[in-house]
Amino acid sequence: MIADHHHPADLAPVEARVAAIESVLVEKGVIDTEMLDQIVQNFEDNLGPMNGAKVVARAWTDSAYKERLLSDGTAAIAELGFHGPQGEYMVVVESTPVVHNLVVCTLCSCYPWPTLGIPPKWYKAPAYRSRAIREPRKLLAEMGTVIPDDVEIRVWDSSAEARYLVLPMRPEGTAELSEEQLAGIITRDSMIGVARL
Amino acid sequence: MDGVHDLGGLDGFGPVEHEDSEPYFAEDWERRTFRLMLGLIAALEIPGGRFRHSIERMAPEHYLSSPYWEHWLTGAATMAVESDLTTSDDLDRRAGGHFPLSSPDRGVLPNDLTPRTEPRYTVGDEVRVRAWHPPGHTRAPRYVQGKRGTVIRVDGVFNLDDIAAHGGGAVADPLYSVRFTSRELWGEAGADGEVMHADLFERYLEDPQ
Numbered sequence: 001m002i003a004d005h006h007h008p009a010d011l012a013p014v015e016a017r018v019a020a021i022e023s024v025l026v027e028k029g030v031i032d033t034e035m036l037d038q039i040v041q042n043f044e045d046n047l048g049p050m051n052g053a054k055v056v057a058r059a060w061t062d063s064a065y066k067e068r069l070l071s072d073g074t075a076a077i078a079e080l081g082f083h084g085p086q087g088e089y090m091v092v093v094e095s096t097p098v099v100h101n102l103v104v105c106t107l108c109s110c111y112p113w114p115t116l117g118i119p120p121k122w123y124k125a126p127a128y129r130s131r132a133i134r135e136p137r138k139l140l141a142e143m144g145t146v147i148p149d150d151v152e153i154r155v156w157d158s159s160a161e162a163r164y165l166v167l168p169m170r171p172e173g174t175a176e177l178s179e180e181q182l183a184g185i186i187t188r189d190s191m192i193g194v195a196r197l
Numbered sequence: 198m199d200g201v202h203d204l205g206g207l208d209g210f211g212p213v214e215h216e217d218s219e220p221y222f223a224e225d226w227e228r229r230t231f232r233l234m235l236g237l238i239a240a241l242e243i244p245g246g247r248f249r250h251s252i253e254r255m256a257p258e259h260y261l262s263s264p265y266w267e268h269w270l271t272g273a274a275t276m277a278v279e280s281d282l283t284t285s286d287d288l289d290r291r292a293g294g295h296f297p298l299s300s301p302d303r304g305v306l307p308n309d310l311t312p313r314t315e316p317r318y319t320v321g322d323e324v325r326v327r328a329w330h331p332p333g334h335t336r337a338p339r340y341v342q343g344k345r346g347t348v349i350r351v352d353g354v355f356n357l358d359d360i361a362a363h364g365g366g367a368v369a370d371p372l373y374s375v376r377f378t379s380r381e382l383w384g385e386a387g388a389d390g391e392v393m394h395a396d397l398f399e400r401y402l403e404d405p406q
Binding site for chain 1: 202203204205206207208210211212213214215216217218219221225226228229230231232233235236237240241249252261264265267270273274277282283287288289291292293294295296297336337338340350352355358372374382383386388390391392393394395396397398
């Protein structure tokens with residue numbers, strides 16, 4: 001095998017390449033597509049930011065839970081039933097009036113699957129991965145999130161085992177909301193740190 | 198390896214093309230790619246480092262010009278060929294055209310494969326990241342290599358990806374979160390009031406000079 005220098009236009013269509021490798025793996029008995037379909041379906045149905053939102057809403061309404069969440073994220077998140085691949089070691093970082101947290105994976109696409117699901121395209125793309133670690137304040141402003149100069153920005157590159165979830169600040173005017181209602185206002189972006197609520 | 202995947206700090210990629218919400222898989226081939234990679238990893242018990250390295254070895258121009266799930270597709274096909282499940286010619290024939298694979302694995306195992314279970318550093322210690330630049334898989338991004346930071350979290354002991362990725366098995370190493378100032382990483386282009394953290398294995402670190 002040698003490094004490939006074909007022009008992209010010479011490549012077989014991507015659908016044909018997927019079919020090619022899939023047919024090999026099925027013929028060799030390496031994969032069982034029906035069984036795997038159930039796993040993928042479970043990802044699609046049950047993993048996503050709605051889970052992370054429940055974690056954040058609980059932390060906002062239960063100070064003992066919040067304390068557990070910040071000291072052992074994995075265990076506290078598992079209390080709500082969220083665990084599994086890419087959530088084996090969870091670290092929760094709290095944003096405050098003086099600290100704003102931002103999560104990136106510069107090397108690949110590490111992301112906490114049980115609480116946020118499969119990462120969005122932009123999170124995995126070179127623009128976000130290259131710039132979040134280099135010029136976070138400027139990048140966030142470009143994305144519509146202006147972080148005041150007196151707020152420290154802490155960027156977390158998920159470069160090894162930890163998967164990060166941002167605990168965003170609870171917005172003003174939400175004192176009357178129930179835990180469930182609060183979960184409804186917590187966005188994926190606020191738990192990555194590219195937005196404030 | 199100092200590969201094209203190691204993107205932290207590179208200039209020139211422009212604005213982030215952000216979407217508020219999107220399906221996990223926009224097209225069926227993306228879902229099928231995810232599915233087959235999950236199956237391949239489970240069947241061959243592929244360590245995370247070997248999976249990631251199958252993508253890191255893509256030709257740089259292919260990596261940058263292809264969508265995310267095509268990275269997984271290329272990595273899966275590369276590992277299938279390297280595991281003797283198929284050949285490059287067979288894949289080309291089945292696809293009815295050229296099926297690009299990643300470059301050969303140039304990784305070398307370190308001489309010292311002794312597990313380390315007692316963390317040498319503690320919270321508050323100043324460390325320097327070795328300017329190691331290994332030819333194979335590593336979780337030490339290029340932008341921290343040679344830089345000084347402060348340990349802010351001791352994560353316990355995990356298997357070192359650099360070794361597992363190249364067939365060296367499970368070798369334990371302590372893991373830390375290390376904080377760097379923006380000025381330390383980016384010099385005159387850095388900013389005050391911004392700090393960066395990377396999660397780094399003990400074997401990546403040394404005492405500051």
